[in-house]
Amino acid sequence: MTKVDHILAEVMELTDDERSELADRLAKVVPLVVANTGGRLDDMDEEERTALLKCLDESFEDEKAGRVRDLNTVVEELRSR
Secondary structure, three states: HHOOOOOOOHHHHHHOHHHHHHHHHHHHHHHHHHOOOOOOOOOOHHHHHHHHHHHHHHHHHHOOOOOOOOOHHHHHHHHOO
């Protein structure tokens, strides 16, 4: 289990009020991170960013057309390999 998995597990155990408080605090921190990185949270160049956005658009179209699979099923298949 990765650190992110642990964090997500902890977040899921929070009450609704605690999640709201966490979201409020993160909303204050994220703009600071963005400001300190020149507005970018990654080091992609424009060509890479364009390719990413194209893939995301295609993914949204797949979802709209019903070409999706249940995440839990996919994860189970990957873990069984």
